[in-house]
Amino acid sequence: xxxxxxSIYPQYGTEKEQIEYIEKASSYGFSRIFTCLMSADNENDVxxxxxxxxxxNQLGFEVIADVSPSVFQEKxxxxxxxxxxxxxxxxxxxxxxxxxxxxxxxxxxxEHGLSIELNISxxxxxxxxxxxxxxxxxxxxxxxxxxxxxxxxxxxxHFLKCSKQYKEHGIRTAAMISSKVAAYGPWPVQEGLPxxxxxxxxxxxxxxxxxxxxxxxxxVIIGNSFAxxxxxxxxxxxxxxxxxxxxxxxxxxTKVEKEIVLENQHVYRGDASAYMxxxxxxxxxxKHEDFPAHDTDLITHGSVTIDNNGYERYKGELHIAxxxxxxxxxxxxxxxxxxxxxxxxxxxxxxxxxxxxEK
Numbered sequence: 001x002x003x004x005x006x007s008i009y010p011q012y013g014t015e016k017e018q019i020e021y022i023e024k025a026s027s028y029g030f031s032r033i034f035t036c037l038m039s040a041d042n043e044n045d046v047x048x049x050x051x052x053x054x055x056x057n058q059l060g061f062e063v064i065a066d067v068s069p070s071v072f073q074e075k076x077x078x079x080x081x082x083x084x085x086x087x088x089x090x091x092x093x094x095x096x097x098x099x100x101x102x103x104x105x106x107x108x109x110x111e112h113g114l115s116i117e118l119n120i121s122x123x124x125x126x127x128x129x130x131x132x133x134x135x136x137x138x139x140x141x142x143x144x145x146x147x148x149x150x151x152x153x154x155x156x157x158h159f160l161k162c163s164k165q166y167k168e169h170g171i172r173t174a175a176m177i178s179s180k181v182a183a184y185g186p187w188p189v190q191e192g193l194p195x196x197x198x199x200x201x202x203x204x205x206x207x208x209x210x211x212x213x214x215x216x217x218x219x220v221i222i223g224n225s226f227a228x229x230x231x232x233x234x235x236x237x238x239x240x241x242x243x244x245x246x247x248x249x250x251x252x253x254t255k256v257e258k259e260i261v262l263e264n265q266h267v268y269r270g271d272a273s274a275y276m277x278x279x280x281x282x283x284x285x286x287k288h289e290d291f292p293a294h295d296t297d298l299i300t301h302g303s304v305t306i307d308n309n310g311y312e313r314y315k316g317e318l319h320i321a322x323x324x325x326x327x328x329x330x331x332x333x334x335x336x337x338x339x340x341x342x343x344x345x346x347x348x349x350x351x352x353x354x355x356x357x358e359k
Contacts, residue, residue, distance in 0.1 A: 002212065002218050002219060002220075003030075004028075004029065004030045004031065004032065004208075004219070004220055004235050004240075005030060005034060005219060005221030005222065006021065006022070006025045006032075006033055006221065006222050006225060006227065007033065007034040007035065007193075007221060007222060007223055007224065008021065008022065008033055008034075008035050008225055009035065009036060009039065009040075009184050009185065009186055009225060010035070010040055010046075010048040010049040010052060011039065011040060011045050012183075012184040012225070013184070013225075013226070015051060015052065017226070018052050019052060019055050022052065022055055022056050022061070023055070024229070025232060026059040026060075026061070028232045028233060028236035029236050030061075030232070030235075030236075031060065031061055031062060032061065032062050032063075032064070032219055032221055033056055033062070033063040033064070034064060034065075034066070034094070034143075034176075034221050035049060035063065035064075035065045036065065036186040037049075037066060037067050038066055038070070038071060038096065038186065039186035039187065049088065050088050050089060053088060054089055056089070057089050061091075062092070062115075063089065063090050063091050064090065064091060064092040064093065064094050064115065064143070065085070065088075065092075065093060065094065066094045066096045066186070067085075067093050067094065067095060067096065068095070068096050068097040069097060069099060070097075079099065079103045079106060079107050080106060082110045082112055085114060086112040090114065091114065091115060092114050092115030092116065092117050093107075093114060093115075093116060094117035094119070094143055095116065095117065095118060095119060096119055096145075098118065098119065098126060098130075100129075101129035101130045101132065101133050104116060104118070104130045104133075104140075105133035105136075108135040108137075108139040108140055109135075109136050110139075113139075114139070115139055115140075115141050116135075116139055116140055116141070117140075117141045117142060117143050118140065118141070118142045118143075118166075118171075119142075119143070119144075119145060120142040120144045120145075120162050120166055120173060120175075121144045121145040121154060121158075121162055121195070122162070123158060123161065123162050127142075127169065127171075131169065137170070140171055141171060141174070142171050142172065142173050142174070143173070143174040143176075143221070144159070144162070144163075144173075144176060144195040145195060146176035146178070146185075146193040146194060146195055146223040147194065147195070147197070148187055148190060148191060148192070148193055149189050149191055150191045150192075150197075150200065151197060152197070153194050153195060153197030153198075153199070153200060154195055154196055154197060155196075155197065156196060156198065159175075159196055160216065163175075163216035167216050172219070173216060173217050174217065174218065174219035174220070175195040175196075175211050175217045175219075175220060175221070176194060176195045176220075176221050176222075176223035177199060177204055177207035177211065177220055177222055178192040178193045178194040178199060178200060178204070178207065178222070178223055178224055179204055179222050179224050179225075179226075179227035179228070179231055180192075180201070180231070181227065181228045181231070182222070182225050182226055182227050183224070183226075184224060184226070185223065185224045185225075192224065194207065194223065195223075196210075198343075203234070203340055204222065204227065204231045204234060204235060205231075205234040205235055205237075205238050206340050206341055207220075208220045208235055208240075209238065209243060209341070209344060210343075210344060210347070212238075212240050212241070212243075213344060213347055214347070220235075222235075239355070243344065243348070243352070243354045243355070244354070244355045244356070244357050245320075245337050245338075245345075245355075246337070246338045246341055246356075246357055246358070246359040247261065247304055247335040247336060247338065247356050247357070247359065248335060248336055248338060249261075249334065249335045250294075250295050250333060250334055250335060250336075252294040252295055253294075253332075253335065254291075256286060256289050256290075256291070257291070257306050257332065257334045258334075260282045260286060260306060260316065260318055261304060261306075261318065261334060261335055261356050262356060262358060264279075264281070264285075264318075265353060265355065266279035266281075266318065266354050266355060266356065267280075267351065267352075267353055268348055268349065268350055268351060268352045268353075268354065269351075270350045271350075272350040273322075274322065274323070275321065275322055275323055275325055276305075276319040276320060276321055276325075277319065277320040277322065277345065277348060278317065279317070279318040279319070279320075280317050280318075282306075282316050282317060283307070283313075283314055283316040283317040284316075285316070286316040287315070287316060289316060290309065291306065291307070291308040291309050291315050292308065292309060293308045293310060293330070294332050295333040295334070296308075296327050296329045296330070296331060296333070297327060297333065298325075298326065298327060299321045299325045299326070299327050299333060300321060300324045301321055301323055301324060301342060301345070302321060302336050302339075303321040303333050303335075303336055304318065304319070304321075304333070304335040304336060304337065305318070305319045305320075305321065305331045305332060305333050305334060306318050306331070306332050306334050307319075307330060307331050307332075308330055308331065310328070310330030310331075311330040311331070320337065320345060322345055322346070335356070338359055
């Protein structure tokens with residue numbers, strides 16, 4: 001099951017504000033919380049966090065805190081006994097900086113059932129090192145880093161490479177997305193908190209769509225707080241299992257064309273073209289319908305088109321343009337994928353199922 005998450009940082013905002021945020025997220029179907037023990041650097045922050053986690057646990061949240069070897073040293077804790085973290089109300093520990101591999105393997109057998117979350121973003125053989133020490137794989141999960149400073153987030157190539165490494169071993173994965181309105185994170189620099197640099201200024205739901213679309217990320221967590229009600233709702237409404245692209249219709253688009261666009265399950269035809277995503281079932285279902293020509297000008301990247309009566313064999317077939325192309329006059333441009341979602345077309349895969357929804 002794919003999950004949505006928020007982040008809380010006890011040093012920012014009042015306890016009341018934090019609890020209200022947790023409760024609001026719960027009402028929208030969120031079930032994960034990320035927090036950071038490295039930045040909660042005094043006992044007051046830790047006490048406040050414990051109170052917040054009490055409420056989070058009542059609401060059924062899975063709560064994982066970022067730690068490093070320095071946290072163990074400062075609190076005089078051993079990796080062999082994780083009771084302190086269980087008493088705080090945590091469900092698991094995220095090892096921002098790990099140990100040698102042996103320690104992680106021992107931690108994965110902790111008697112408290114705490115998950116041990118590994119840093120996916122490193123791009124080394126760290127995971128394989130841990131696996132060589134025969135850990136309890138059922139207690140291992142992974143989560144990418146987030147990046148507060150502009151231009152420091154992951155490239156897509158590195159992100160995909162690291163994510164595949166974990167999925168190939170059957171390990172649950174998570175990544176961070178960034179609210180446009182949230183002002184708080186674990187560190188003073190605040191220019192958003194995404195995993196992928198190209199996500200930094202995109203709408204929150206578009207970032208999440210992209211993460212789930214990779215089929216490499218199980219859970220998506222808002223890295224900064226507090227996200228707005230509108231943002232939380234947009235994620236709550238999101239289809240986590242099938243890509244749904246937002247489109248804007250042309251004025252002349254007919255009722256039948258709108259029905260084809262909005263009320264059908266689309267399948268990206270397997271023998272893929274470099275020019276378009278083809279969804280061909282509609283030409284069979286609607287073969288007896290009339291498709292008069294309209295909006296037959298230049299087809300551009302993101303155009304949603306339906307072949308008209310001029311293409312007798314293909315009339316009723318839906319396409320989404322992957323690049324600009326000339327129009328013979330036999331194809332109607334009925335809608336356009338919204339500007340901020342056009343890049344998602346470049347990452348679709350043959351045989352992928354998808355839907356189109358009106359903006």
